[in-house]
Amino acid sequence: MTTDDNLYWYHGRTSREAAEELLLSDEKRQNGLFLVRESSTAAGNYVLSVLYKGEVVHYQIVRHGEDAFFSIDETTITHGLETLIDMYQRSADCLVTKLTVPIKKDPPPHDSRRHGRTNLLHRATKEGNYTVASELLKCGYRSLEAKNEEGQTAVHLACRLGINNILEKLINSGITTNCLEKLVNCRDTDGYTPLHYACQSNLPNTVCLLITKGKANVQIRNPSTGCVPLHEAASRGHKEVVQALLSMKAPLLPRTAANQTPYDLALQNGFESLAQLLSSHKLPEPTTNKSEWYHGTLDRNEATSVLKTAGKQDGAFLVRYSDQKKGYVLTMCYSQHIYNFQIQMMGECYFIDDGPLLESLEALVEHYTIWGPDGLPTNLRWPQPPRPAPPVPSNPRPSLRNGLSPVSTLPLKQRRSRSLQNTSSHTSTLPLPERNKPRPKLSQWSIAPSQSESADDIPLPPTLPPAKYIPPHQEFIPNENLILE
Numbered sequence: 001m002t003t004d005d006n007l008y009w010y011h012g013r014t015s016r017e018a019a020e021e022l023l024l025s026d027e028k029r030q031n032g033l034f035l036v037r038e039s040s041t042a043a044g045n046y047v048l049s050v051l052y053k054g055e056v057v058h059y060q061i062v063r064h065g066e067d068a069f070f071s072i073d074e075t076t077i078t079h080g081l082e083t084l085i086d087m088y089q090r091s092a093d094c095l096v097t098k099l100t101v102p103i104k105k106d107p108p109p110h111d112s113r114r115h116g117r118t119n120l121l122h123r124a125t126k127e128g129n130y131t132v133a134s135e136l137l138k139c140g141y142r143s144l145e146a147k148n149e150e151g152q153t154a155v156h157l158a159c160r161l162g163i164n165n166i167l168e169k170l171i172n173s174g175i176t177t178n179c180l181e182k183l184v185n186c187r188d189t190d191g192y193t194p195l196h197y198a199c200q201s202n203l204p205n206t207v208c209l210l211i212t213k214g215k216a217n218v219q220i221r222n223p224s225t226g227c228v229p230l231h232e233a234a235s236r237g238h239k240e241v242v243q244a245l246l247s248m249k250a251p252l253l254p255r256t257a258a259n260q261t262p263y264d265l266a267l268q269n270g271f272e273s274l275a276q277l278l279s280s281h282k283l284p285e286p287t288t289n290k291s292e293w294y295h296g297t298l299d300r301n302e303a304t305s306v307l308k309t310a311g312k313q314d315g316a317f318l319v320r321y322s323d324q325k326k327g328y329v330l331t332m333c334y335s336q337h338i339y340n341f342q343i344q345m346m347g348e349c350y351f352i353d354d355g356p357l358l359e360s361l362e363a364l365v366e367h368y369t370i371w372g373p374d375g376l377p378t379n380l381r382w383p384q385p386p387r388p389a390p391p392v393p394s395n396p397r398p399s400l401r402n403g404l405s406p407v408s409t410l411p412l413k414q415r416r417s418r419s420l421q422n423t424s425s426h427t428s429t430l431p432l433p434e435r436n437k438p439r440p441k442l443s444q445w446s447i448a449p450s451q452s453e454s455a456d457d458i459p460l461p462p463t464l465p466p467a468k469y470i471p472p473h474q475e476f477i478p479n480e481n482l483i484l485e
Helices: 016-025 081-090 120-126 130-138 154-161 164-176 180-184 194-200 204-212 229-235 239-247 262-268 272-280 300-309 361-370 420-424 442-446
Strands: 034-038 046-052 055-063 069-071 294-297 316-322 327-334 337-346 349-351 408-411
Touching (some): 016 034, 016 046, 016 055, 120 164, 130 164, 164 180, 164 204, 229 262, 262 272, 300 316
Antiparallel strands (some): 034 046, 337 349
């Protein structure tokens, strides 16, 4: 474990130029001389500046999610900024040289660390001393996010022990200092969040307080096991905690790293009544509607064009059907980049990567809107509706007004005999004489009359066979996936 004596390499908001000056002007000027500073281009990220052969090399340290997980090469992700630096002090790996001596200044921020040391707020919380804890917080205690030797914050300790009055004070302080999300969703060295511990300890009131007021995320997984809080409660038979989580729209079928659901764990551990409760639980209807974001058959380039037209806002998204993948695809935007996630199926359920099993596309979209990112780069925020479909033509019979033919704009010669209209104005009980010329075929109704015929004198069509005649009001409505060219 890295001791505090070896952690004084953090230089805060030092600029690139200032960092280079510090390294190049140092008396030692040895290979591997280094410092860590805050990134000026990406919030939450850091930069490692290293001296090598008289030149300074800069490496971006990328934060993964809101918790203290970092990497330089995108493949080796470590828990804690101090753990990452310690790893490169042992071996160069992807760096130009192994880190040797730091230019000393400050220890790294509390929210970037995996380990810490027990402080007064930790002790007051663990002992349930409300007076001391509240006085510390009232005075603007700076170590709100500080971790003890197990990587636990005061919020972790309050949730393990169910000390809800101190927990509420901590949540209020997190709201005031704008660090609530980091505070309630922070993992300790074992990978557990405060909500994991409240579920393990069978504390339904603590669970409700964390979610309703603390806005804790019910879908944060333990990196080793893949368990979310509902797994922890179900595997231990904590019925009231399970009911509290489900009442606050926690997904019913999250999966562990071993692909087990809470139902599987409850049944496996002998909690049959709880397993029955989970299997019979009726899920609420999603509030989102398919018409808001589903585009039918759309290829990747067309989907990208839609999101670009929308301004490429973070969280803008649509769902489409891919002919290539023979399934649904979620296309979304984050940080000016377009991402495509295949929506897979297991039985009758939908899922993305390691996410929970969800009973419909609507449920999937709502899940990633409420509890995202859960494997996505960000929450789904801005649904992009499909373009309105063109109106379906009613196909009326062509009218021949003003003596014009439907296939010609030339006026027709008027017939010298009386028009049909004038003839119909006289009443008679005598039958009309039969016409000498044959009755026209059906195909003739789309052909312009001859020059000797008046437009008004065209005979009406005979009764057509029902197999071929479709009344005008019976229109063809295309399926939602049909593309009208």
